[in-house]
Each structure stands twice: as structure tokens, then as C-alpha cells.
Amino acid sequence: MDFENVAGETYYVTYDEFRISDEWGDYYISSLGTFERSDETIPEWCPAMRYSHETCERTCDDPDTCISANSRTKPEQCVCVGDYLRQQEQCIPLNQCNCFVADKGSVLMVGDFYINSGCTRRSTCQNNQITEASYQCSDHATCAERSGVRKCYCDQNYQGDGVTCRHNCFVADIGSVLGVGDFYINSGCTRRSICQNNQIIEASYQCSVHATCAERNSVRKCYCNQNYQGDGVTCRHNCFVADKGCVLGEGHFYINSRCTRKSTCRNSRLVDESYQCSSHATCYTRSGVRKCYCNDGYGGDGVTCTSLPKDCYELYVSGTRSDGVYTIYPDGWSSGIQVYCEMERNGGGWTVFQRRSSASADFYRGWSDYKNGFGNKNHDHWLGNKFIHSLTNQKRYQLRIDLRDSGSSSFYAVYSTFRINNEADKYRLSVGSHSGNTGYDSLSDSNNKQFSTKDRDNDGSSSLDCAEKHRGAWWFHHRWDCRGYSSAFYCRSYCPGYSYYCYYFPVGSDNCANCTDSNLNGDYDGSTRGTYMLWFSYSLNSYGYSIQYTDMKIRPV
Template identity: 30%
Template sequence: MKYMFVIFLLYITLQYIFGSTDFKGYFKCTQSDQSTSPEEDGYTNDLDTATELVTSTPSCPTNMVYSLCACQHTCDEPETCIWTCCREMNACICPHSLFLNSNECVTKRECGCFLSSQDIIIPVNKTHATPTCDSVCHCKNGKLLSCDVIYCDAYSQCVQRSAFVDNNGKEIFEGKCVRIQDCQSILDAELWFGEDSYKVYPYGLPDVALEVYCKITSPNGTVSTMIQRKLAASPTFHLGWLLFKDGFGSPTDEFWIGNDNLHYLTAQSHYRLRINMETDVGKLYYATYDNFVVDDELNGYEVTLGNFNGTVDCNAMDTHNHQKFSTLDRDNDNHVHQNCAMKNRAGWWYDACDKANLNGEVIEWSCFPKDESIALSEMFIDRDSPSI
């Protein structure tokens, strides 16, 4: 009777410590125990004392070993190490070289989405692009589907992005076709090799490459597409409609990207306009406008400007918003008696006439400091209005 009482006390003690009557070989823990440290879970030396009371060694499933608990790699998620037992306790686990698949341990070759040609396991419902980015293999519901050829059109680049590295140091890649539509996509397609000219293919543009100049325009590394560059006291921009339509000049000197090109570029996504202005003493100012759009030729290349921001004191482009483009031979401004493009010797989006004219012989911004003059203006567009 005395022994029965001692056994009963032992039973009550173990139930109090572990909150469970399951003492078959090793102790189970809750889901929260698996994602926190032993100290946070309240595991102390008392566990060691209690564990000593368990004398039987469990019979583990196939290929498992009874050892100190360690995180497991699975066939479904080979890149993730998951906890299936209480830390700092013995449990049935897979050896390091094997993967947990349901309730058994298997070699990676036995996983359903093992790709022998690359010696990797593709995670469930993920894809893997070959090193040459010419085909992609799919893992669907734990089974490897056939690999498909990646067809990127002439205007796109197949990009092989590293998704993760598995527990054997093998990289898993994702492949996708990236349309080379502007300078941002040059960066996205991992074709960026510095500020320079690149070929892009804006949506809707006839089947020819557009050469653009890509430049980093802000401290956070924004890569922008140059659309204009103008030096003061130069008459270069006193030109006709067709030249402004097609574009002219060099981005390293004076430059206009062309109104047709500007329309196709801004029609394909949400763009921000950035205007950089440098004074004759090297001081820098900028202005930005989100939701920048240039309409087509049928609508006179009308410009739309969104919210203003910048280091200049005023929004000098406010009266130019929703204005059509004017040149020396095409008067689309709101002035009753004269052609503003002739008066200012430059094509621009005039009202009647201007508070800002970045194409004029005298580069204008109405609220610019009186003791400073603008020696250089540059205009850029970039996608998605990144922060400055």
C-alpha cells in the first residue's frame, strides 16, 4: 500500500510539471514551445530531474534516431529549419543529411520535387529556373512537374533571381521575363552597369529600341530615365514640331527625348517627374511631380502633373499643368496675341506664357532666388514615386 501511494505521488508530480499524462519515452510540447527558447518556455534543471524518471527508450520511425532535439529540414520546405520537438530534450529526429517527409526521414533524392539535373529540392508550389534561365521547373503538391521552356520576347530579359540557399548550400532560383521598358527595368533585369545609355522597349512604341540615358538621381539610389538636358544661354531648343516630336541632341550635352517617346514611356506605368536645377555657382535645387503623364500627338502632347515637392520655394509649373506643347511652328498656347514658343525661343508647355521654362535660352523658374541664375536643368522620370 505504501508503494502504491508513492507511485500515485510520482504520477501527480509529473502531471503537475508537464501538464500531460503522456510520458511514453519522451515529453511532448506545445506549438509555442517549438518557436521560443527553452528559457522562455520555463525549462529548467527540474526537467532533467524529471526526465531521469523515464527509463524507456522509444522506438523511432524508419531512419530516425533518438537524440537531442534539433530543427528539421523537410521535403516541402528544404530551405526552412522547423522544430518538431521540445528543445534541449531527446526526441526522434532525422539525421542532418536526411529530410523529414510526413513521418519518416528520406534522402533528398527520395523527395517528390528533387531535380536531379541541378541536385536540388524545389519547395512545394515553387519554381526553379535553370542557370541559363532558359527553362523553369515546377513543384506542385509535392510532385515535380515537367520543366517548361522560358519564352521571353525580344523586348524582355529572363532574370534568374536567387530565392534561397538550401541546407546543403545549393541555390534555388526563380526565373521570370522582365520587360525592358525604362531605366528601372534595366536595374530589375540585373543589366545595370552604371550611368550610361541603354536600349529600352516601352509598351506601344513601334518595334524599334529606344536609346535612353539612365542616371542615379537621388541619395537613395533611384535610377531614372533622362528626358531633357538644357544649358543656359543656348538656342538649341528653338526648333519645330517634328524635331520635338522625334527628339534631338545628346544626354551628355543638350537633349530632348522626343514627345512621342515621352508619351509612350509615361503611358505604361505611374511615373514621377524630377527636375534638377544647378545654379551658376554650383548650388543644386530640385522639384518633383507625381502622376506625370504626356498625352499623344493627337491631343497636342498635353502634360499632366500631380503633387509637387522639392527644395525650390514654389510650384512654378502649376499654370503649365494640362497645357499642350507649343513650338515655333505649332501654336497651342493660351496667349491671344502671340506664340509663346516664338517669344521665348523654345518649345514648351505654355499657358500664356510661362512661370517656368526649362527649355528657354534663359532657364526660368519664377520664384528662383534673385541673386542666382539657373545654369543647367535636367528632367527625369522614374516609376512608382520613390521616396527622396
């Protein structure tokens, strides 16, 4: 008798004999025989198929033979149904019966494998047959079971199938393992493999336009071309300066920010050398070039600086003894100016700023020309008021004026001090005491007077332009004139009859006037009264009409 409870569990009770009485006996059970019940648990593998009392089933060992129930100890057994056959306690598809592995107690699927406990043998299911093969772990592998699979597993930092294990940094192209930090570049120089933390790190790789992919000393990589340097991916010219961010041209140099190192491009190579400024130099950038520059008053390359001559006297002291044009460096003129130096007369060391010996140079000029200078330094010239100002304000100077008349008589005047102010003060004149053989001090009347030119009238008169009337440029001063004062003593008594009182204008002119006693920048051969070179003196012929030569020069006191 079969039973099933509410939980779906089934049970049975059997008797080896069953008999009931007839109707007269009210159909009572007269015999049950021996009792047997299902008090054993159904085998675990049975629910996958079914539990039956069939007396015939097939097995993998003998699929064509039916096993009789009489051969079993119990009349009821688990039965495999359909195309499944029994293999020990499992139901196996017919086409897999031969892939049962006893050690494992299960069937291998086609292509699956099983490794024995010692990892010495491998069983593989192929074509419904178990193929056995020897199996051995690599020296860098361990026999273990992981996630239900026993096999050889490569050790840490190695990879492979367990039989063959290669280090993670093994490169197949070269057939060897890279050391930590080592790299390998493929044949096209497009990929870089590097061993980091026992792992191969792959990265794209590309040569610089100034590099070539090549193998040198068994190392393949990008190599910078000639005259370039770098890692091959980045190549910079040998004369590239990182601080400056550009390549130096051949022969060019670069000085670092502290002026302690000099880099020069020589033969397409950057040559570095120590660099130090002179004690008379300063490190700074000028016109885009940083280097040591000599301070004012010194010349040189900045590493070596020597004192520069500020005037002709310093040249004379240093040993220069010949007359000629030289370069001097007054305060404020670091690039120097050229002057004529008189070294052979009057004790030498004189800086000449004016000379008249012919009519070759026109001295009737405007303010700008007299400011910047004009003429030929070896002949007739005016040095320039801006230079005369710089010269005469850096030291205390004396002035010497040499003159020669048409009779070849020579005269000179010396002033103990000489200086002119700056342009803002219109180059105002300052002179000291007079000495010499001219007999008369013709410059003192110009002392503390401003400079005038034909286009800049600074003579102090609003009615008369001395520079224009006398065709020159000088420290003019309008002292007096006779216009409107015909009854005045000088105008009545002296202008008509005495030419030396009116040497600037014709005798008898109502423009008879006196602007100054000197004008060495007048017309050289002026034919009009009052326009010629003038140095009023009782010693000079005809009171200045025939001056043939003048020069004005200074020397430190």
C-alpha cells in the same frame, strides 16, 4: 456418152461394144456390150486441173516417164496440165516437186518450213530441196499448232523464235533480265529501260545540267554533281527548300509554317532540326522572314525570350548601377530606344528626358524636332515627345527636376505624377502634387496645357505666340497681357515698376504679359529679357536669370 445437167455437173455412160444394123434393119442398135456409168465422185483435187481420160501423164517421182492408162485401174483419171506434175493427189510445179512433205501432205514454198508433230525436226524448202535439221524447244517454250502452224512458241512473259526464248525484261546490252521495277540506262544516258508488268518500257532519258552520266557500283545513270541531290534527271542544290521554292544561302535558315522545324544551310548541306517558340513569342512572317518573334516587352531569338527593360528603373532592379546611355523597350517600341539613365544619385533608376548644361544644343526648334528628339544623350538633349508619351503611359511615374544656378546652388522639384498625352492631343501635360526646395511650384500653371513650339502655337491665345516670344518650346499658357489695358490694375501698378510681374518683356512695355512660370527649353544664355531658361522661384538668384543646369527625369512611383 457425156452428159451435163443444168447445174453444170457432168456424167458419162460407157459400153464396151456398140453396133447398129444396116439400112434394111432401120439402123437399130444391135449390140451395146457391157454398161458402165460414172457413179463415183470426182476426186476433190481434180477441179483445180481437169478430169480426163488421157492415158499418159507425168509425176514428180518420174517427170520424164509417161504413165500408161493400162497401168491404171480406171481408164479416166485427174490429169495435171502444163508445167504441173502429179505428186500423190496433188499437182505441183515442176520446180517444187522436191519440197513435198509427206507428213504434211503438201509442198513447201521456197523458204517455208515444217515442224514435225513432236517439234524435234524442222524441214525447210531451199533451192527446190528439203533440208532437214534437228529442232528443240526452249525451256521457256511449248510445242503447239497455232493458226495452222506447228512450232515452238515462247511461254507467257517470254519472247523469241521458240528455240531461243528470252524474258520480256531481258536487256541485250547487259545480257541479263531486269527484275520487276528495275531499270537500265544506255551508255549515253539517253534512254531508260524499266521492267514493268513483265514488259520492258522504253523512255527517253536526259541528265540534269547539274548531273553527270556515269557508272557507279555497276549501275549506270545520271548522278547529281557535288552539293546537289536528286535522281539525276532532276537535281536540286542540297540547300534547296521545297516549301520555299528556292535555295538557301550559306548560313541562312528557313522556318516551316508552324514554326516547328528549322532548316539551315551549313557547308552546302541542309540541316534540319526541331524548333519551338518561347511562351513569350509568336510565330509569324516579318519582312519576308518567318520565325518566332518575341512579344513586346521581351527580347531574344524567339526560342528564348527574356523580359526587356521598359525604363531605367527596370535596368536598375536587374543590377545595373552605373550612369550612362542604355537601350530600353517602352510599350510600342519593340526595337528599343536609347536613353540616359541616372543610376548613381537620388536612389537610381531615373530615365532622363531633358538636360541643359551648356549652349551646345539649339533648343529653339520646331514641332518635328521636339516630337522625335534631338541632341546628344550623354549631354544636352530632348528625348522626344513621342517617346515621353510612350514611357509615361505604360506605368505611373513621378517627375524630378534638378536645377543649378550660377552660384552653384542646387535645387530640385518633385511631382508625384507626370504624364503627357499623344500627339493628337498635342502632348497635353498632366502633373501631380509638388515637393522640393525650389520654394515655388512653377509647373502647376502648365498642368493640362498643350505643348507649343515656334511653328505650332497651342498656348490658347490668338493674339500672342508665347513660344515665339520666349524662343522656346513648353506647355505655355497665355494668362494675361497689358495691351489695350493700360488702366488695368496690374498694367498700371505692376508692369511699370515691378520686374517680376513682367519678366518676359521689358519693364514698361505695353506687351507686358504672363505666359507661364517656367520654360526650361529657352535660350541657355539668353540676353533678351524673356528668352532665357526660366523656373520662377524665390529661391533661385534673380528669379531665373542665371540657371546653369537642368535635367528632367522620371521613375515609376
